[in-house]
Amino acid sequence: MAGAACAGLAVVLVLAVRDLPDEAPGTLPEAVADRAAETGATNPVTAVLLGFRAYDTWLEVAVLMAAAIGVLAVVGARDVAGRAPSPHPPPPLLGWMASLVVPAAVLVGGFILWLGSSAPGGAFQAGSVLGAALLLAWLAGRPGLAGVPARALAPLLGAGTAAFLATATVPLLAGDALLEVPAGVAQALVIAVESAVTVSVAVTLPLVVMAVREPADAPR
Amino acid sequence: MRAAGDPYLLVGIALVCLALRALVLAPGALRRIIALNVMGSGVFLVLIAAAARGEGEPDPVPHALVLTGIVVAVATSALAIALARRLHRIDERDEDDGGGR
Numbered sequence: 001m002a003g004a005a006c007a008g009l010a011v012v013l014v015l016a017v018r019d020l021p022d023e024a025p026g027t028l029p030e031a032v033a034d035r036a037a038e039t040g041a042t043n044p045v046t047a048v049l050l051g052f053r054a055y056d057t058w059l060e061v062a063v064l065m066a067a068a069i070g071v072l073a074v075v076g077a078r079d080v081a082g083r084a085p086s087p088h089p090p091p092p093l094l095g096w097m098a099s100l101v102v103p104a105a106v107l108v109g110g111f112i113l114w115l116g117s118s119a120p121g122g123a124f125q126a127g128s129v130l131g132a133a134l135l136l137a138w139l140a141g142r143p144g145l146a147g148v149p150a151r152a153l154a155p156l157l158g159a160g161t162a163a164f165l166a167t168a169t170v171p172l173l174a175g176d177a178l179l180e181v182p183a184g185v186a187q188a189l190v191i192a193v194e195s196a197v198t199v200s201v202a203v204t205l206p207l208v209v210m211a212v213r214e215p216a217d218a219p220r
Numbered sequence: 221m222r223a224a225g226d227p228y229l230l231v232g233i234a235l236v237c238l239a240l241r242a243l244v245l246a247p248g249a250l251r252r253i254i255a256l257n258v259m260g261s262g263v264f265l266v267l268i269a270a271a272a273r274g275e276g277e278p279d280p281v282p283h284a285l286v287l288t289g290i291v292v293a294v295a296t297s298a299l300a301i302a303l304a305r306r307l308h309r310i311d312e313r314d315e316d317d318g319g320g321r
Contacts, residue, residue, distance in 0.1 A: 002245050006238070010237040017226075017229050020273070024279055029281075048280050052281075053281070057288055063295070064295045122287075208295060
């Protein structure tokens with residue numbers, strides 16, 4: 001019954017897709033291309049993320065922080081600091097691989113972050129790469145994020161939201177609109193906010209994985 | 221690229237519908253969380269494919285939506301899994317208590 005309903009939904013969706021016009025209607029891409037320079041980012045996706053839809057991105061970074069806080073509240077923040085991935089020593093091949101991959105991933109992550117303002121790349125991609133590096137280091141038996149005391153995690157988790165909050169409210173003090181970006185410092189602001197969001201993403205992603213991981217033969 | 225024959229759009233639709241079926245029918249919280257994730261991936265695929273219609277550069281607005289969406293989906297899944305595990309433990313403990321009496 002449910003299967004038939006889902007198959008029916010698939011047929012309806014495919015028919016809907018067949019009716020899509022071949023050219024996307026609307027002028028959003030042109031509007032973005034025309035005014036991307038004002039946001040301080042020449043890459044159109046970054047211009048949308050941190051310029052035209054900065055409000056949306058801000059709240060999504062806040063959702064990320066809220067999810068991390070929720071996970072820590074359920075699992076216990078103190079349990080994450082100092083936690084080991086497994087009671088057994090990690091396989092030697094994993095340690096060897098981590099010592100090769102982690103430095104390279106840190107370089108690549110930093111490069112992607114830097115690239116973000118002018119080419120495909122940016123905070124979310126760089127944060128994912130750096131977060132994966134932190135997770136790999138932890139799985140390979142290095143401290144990684146587990147070496148960071150629970151108290152120090154909070155500012156790292158909140159960095160992105162705080163940076164957005166600052167860029168959103170400082171213009172208010174000067175009498176401008178919320179999230180209005182002064183033309184002269186737009187590019188520096190984009191890089192600063194992206195760096196802060198990168199830190200938050202790079203800490204949140206491995207942290208939530210570490211928190212929900214349960215070693216198979218750990219004592220309960 | 222013509223929208224009607226775009227394989228990415230069709231794969232996205234297939235993912236959404238298969239995951240919807242699993243979301244409704246699968247037993248256990250973990251499977252439903254995974255189904256929700258697969259469904260989200262299908263939606264992302266459809267959005268990205270729809271952004272690439274026509275000639276020239278793809279529309280950057282859906283790209284920005286999907287980019288943040290992927291990261292948010294991972295984080296909210298982790299929260300869901302943490303809650304599901306907690307629930308599982310509570311159930312286990314209740315069963316143990318029931319057996320001991």
